Amino acid sequence: MTKPEAVREALARTIVGQTEVVDALVMALLADGHILLEGMPGVAKTLACRALAAAVGGNFKRVQFTPDLLPSDIVGTRIFDQRSGEFVTVRGPLFANIVLADEINRAPAKVQSALLEGMQERRATIGPDTLSLPRPFAVLATMNPFDADGTYALPLAQLDRFLLNVRVGFPSREDERTIVDRFSAAPAEPERDVATLADVERWQADVRAVHLNERVRDYAVDLVRATRGAKYVASGASPRAALALTILVRARAYLDGRSFAVPDDVRELAPGVLRHRVAFDYRLAIDGGDADAVLAEIIASVPAP
Amino acid sequence: MRVACSGAGWIRCAERAARVCAALLTFAPAAAFAQDLPRLHITALGLHADKRIVHPGESFHVTVHVHVREKRERLDELVLPSLTNAVDLGDERKRVPAKDGTDFYETLTVSANTVGTASFTPAYIDAIDPATGRGMRYSSQPLTVSVASGTTIEDADSGALDRLLRTAVLTIVAVVAVLAAGIFGLLRLRRRPRFVATATPSSAPVLQTRKARPPGDPVREALAVYRARGDDASLDALRNVLFTRAGAAPGATFADALRALGSRDPQLARVMAVAERARFGPAHERAPAARDLLVALDAYVLGKPVA
Numbered sequence: 357m358t359k360p361e362a363v364r365e366a367l368a369r370t371i372v373g374q375t376e377v378v379d380a381l382v383m384a385l386l387a388d389g390h391i392l393l394e395g396m397p398g399v400a401k402t403l404a405c406r407a408l409a410a411a412v413g414g415n416f417k418r419v420q421f422t423p424d425l426l427p428s429d430i431v432g433t434r435i436f437d438q439r440s441g442e443f444v445t446v447r448g449p450l451f452a453n454i455v456l457a458d459e460i461n462r463a464p465a466k467v468q469s470a471l472l473e474g475m476q477e478r479r480a481t482i483g484p485d486t487l488s489l490p491r492p493f494a495v496l497a498t499m500n501p502f503d504a505d506g507t508y509a510l511p512l513a514q515l516d517r518f519l520l521n522v523r524v525g526f527p528s529r530e531d532e533r534t535i536v537d538r539f540s541a542a543p544a545e546p547e548r549d550v551a552t553l554a555d556v557e558r559w560q561a562d563v564r565a566v567h568l569n570e571r572v573r574d575y576a577v578d579l580v581r582a583t584r585g586a587k588y589v590a591s592g593a594s595p596r597a598a599l600a601l602t603i604l605v606r607a608r609a610y611l612d613g614r615s616f617a618v619p620d621d622v623r624e625l626a627p628g629v630l631r632h633r634v635a636f637d638y639r640l641a642i643d644g645g646d647a648d649a650v651l652a653e654i655i656a657s658v659p660a661p
Numbered sequence: 662m663r664v665a666c667s668g669a670g671w672i673r674c675a676e677r678a679a680r681v682c683a684a685l686l687t688f689a690p691a692a693a694f695a696q697d698l699p700r701l702h703i704t705a706l707g708l709h710a711d712k713r714i715v716h717p718g719e720s721f722h723v724t725v726h727v728h729v730r731e732k733r734e735r736l737d738e739l740v741l742p743s744l745t746n747a748v749d750l751g752d753e754r755k756r757v758p759a760k761d762g763t764d765f766y767e768t769l770t771v772s773a774n775t776v777g778t779a780s781f782t783p784a785y786i787d788a789i790d791p792a793t794g795r796g797m798r799y800s801s802q803p804l805t806v807s808v809a810s811g812t813t814i815e816d817a818d819s820g821a822l823d824r825l826l827r828t829a830v831l832t833i834v835a836v837v838a839v840l841a842a843g844i845f846g847l848l849r850l851r852r853r854p855r856f857v858a859t860a861t862p863s864s865a866p867v868l869q870t871r872k873a874r875p876p877g878d879p880v881r882e883a884l885a886v887y888r889a890r891g892d893d894a895s896l897d898a899l900r901n902v903l904f905t906r907a908g909a910a911p912g913a914t915f916a917d918a919l920r921a922l923g924s925r926d927p928q929l930a931r932v933m934a935v936a937e938r939a940r941f942g943p944a945h946e947r948a949p950a951a952r953d954l955l956v957a958l959d960a961y962v963l964g965k966p967v968a
Contacts, residue, residue, distance in 0.1 A: 567943035616942045620916045659912030661897075 358551040366547040370407040373531030380522045386607035389519030390495040405456045405496040407546035414453030421463035427470035434483040457497040461507040521632035566606035567616040571661040576601045590637035601629045619660040701788040702730035708801040720772045725784040730762040742781035747771045773808040780805045
């Protein structure tokens with residue numbers, strides 16, 4: 357019986373370094389959620405998503421978001437079939453197990469909304485037909501936070517749909533040398549079919565059965581609540597953040613082979629869950645502060661059980 | 662063969678000889694040891710203090726030295742002495758490769774409690790003697806350190822000298838009395854390690870090196886409360902004591918405590934892991950986890966291996 361650890365190991369063999377990204381991808385898959393990867397171009401964001409899709413053997417579609425993209429390019433459309441004389445539904449790339457939305461902030465709000473509606477409702481409407489998306493279903497979106505010209509920033513309400521927001525940093529010198537040695541001759545080839553979609557669905561069911569002690573649950577809730585009214589915070593995280601945190605906490609415990617979550621799971625995952633759900637006010641920019649540092653202070657201010 | 666002697670003079674050498682003779686008298690051929698005891702040529706096992714006379718509260722060092730002929734990376738089988746009238750402040754392990762084997766030095770930093778004597782039980786190792794294939798307990802000599810109330814070390818020294826002289830006379834008498842019987846014992850034993858003090862075979866291998874926690878130790882006290890109550894509050898208090906022992910600040914998590922602990926005390930790390938399961942595990946796992954925790958803590962406070 358395949359375990360999620362096998363997927364993690366397969367990803368780790370393809371993605372050099374970036375352990376946090378690999379873990380986040382697998383946890384988001386286990387938690388049946390979507391993930392937003394932020395980082396500079398060339399840090400293996402797209403490769404990581406492709407590797408995950410290849411490892412679980414699902415249907416994988418990639419959409420490069422551009423300013424001229426239309427909602428129908430993602431969801432699908434209806435076309436007139438001249439042979440049958442009827443309109444037929446053509447499903448878009450959203451109908452895949454794993455959808456890579458590359459540079460999601462380069463498409464206008466209407467396109468983003470079409471995608472995000474699918475993420476939330478797990479179904480899409482094409483003309484008169486409302487169709488369910490396949491299961492498992494995960495959207496892995498990437499975003500470059502620095503090259504902001506010609507981009508459409510995602511509103512907070514839409515960012516909230518992502519279970520996790522992971523910052524993908526530059527690899528260490530040693531990792532970078534390994535990347536050069538390993539991939540300069542041939543492009544990275546992800547490992548395929550390490551697990552099946554049935555395995556993924558079973559894991560997702562198992563994750564929901566992971567025990568969450570009431571004190572661990574309270575710790576997660578307290579952390580989310582601590583973001584509201586904190587210094588430099590204009591808008592704190594919503595209850596959806598607490599839900600996201602607790603399901604991810606279970607996923608982390610399951611990935612580590614535990615049948616119960618511990619406070620460490622909550623604290624380790626809190627930055628990724630809260631980062632994109634907290635809006636900081638202008639004083640942070642005036643004071644030259646760092647949002648992640650403020651978030652770390654908020655998290656540290658809540659004692660663990 | 663090395664003889665561990667700290668250079669404190671012929672008195673202690675005579676004491677040691679007396680103890681070895683006494684041990685030989687009580688020695689009986691060992692029964693079959695547990696199969697998984699290590700095979701070790703132990704050629705020296707000594708216990709030394711860097712001070713013979715200390716004041717209450719003054720810290721000093723007690724070193725256990727072991728020489729084995731094998732090239733070994735670790736010597737987990739060494740059981741450290743238990744302390745009486747002294748508090749363990751920490752310990753440091755050092756391995757020195759030698760031409761003829763490996764030397765291990767375990768240095769305990771201790772502090773004397775009250776005036777009188779701080780004593781240390783022998784350090785020992787259960788192992789199979791490769792020469793005979795039999796399980797043996799190799800033991801060091803016990804150690805005592807005078808704890809003086811004098812305001813200066815010189816005051817304490819003069820009183821201690823008298824006591825040492827009295828001890829010397831008694832030791833000589835004891836040596837003569839047991840010498841004949843010792844020779845008889847030696848004739849019966851064709852080839853035995855020199856540092857055998859007792860030959861009680863151990864049914865299980867000794868895996869860990871720890872000292873028993875003295876009465877009043879916070880872990881002992883928290884364990885007693887948890888054993889009596891068995892509720893979440895007492896378990897929380899126990900976890901906090903363990904985390905504090907590891908060096909973590911209040912409100913820390915298990916990972917914080919592990920980071921603070923480093924590699925200093927793997928036994929404590931195991932106990933903390935069991936406590937984590939007992940505290941946060943699902944209902945059907947909590948009862949067995951609580952039992953595991955009590956077993957682990959009992960072993961921990963007694964200086965025994967934690968499974």
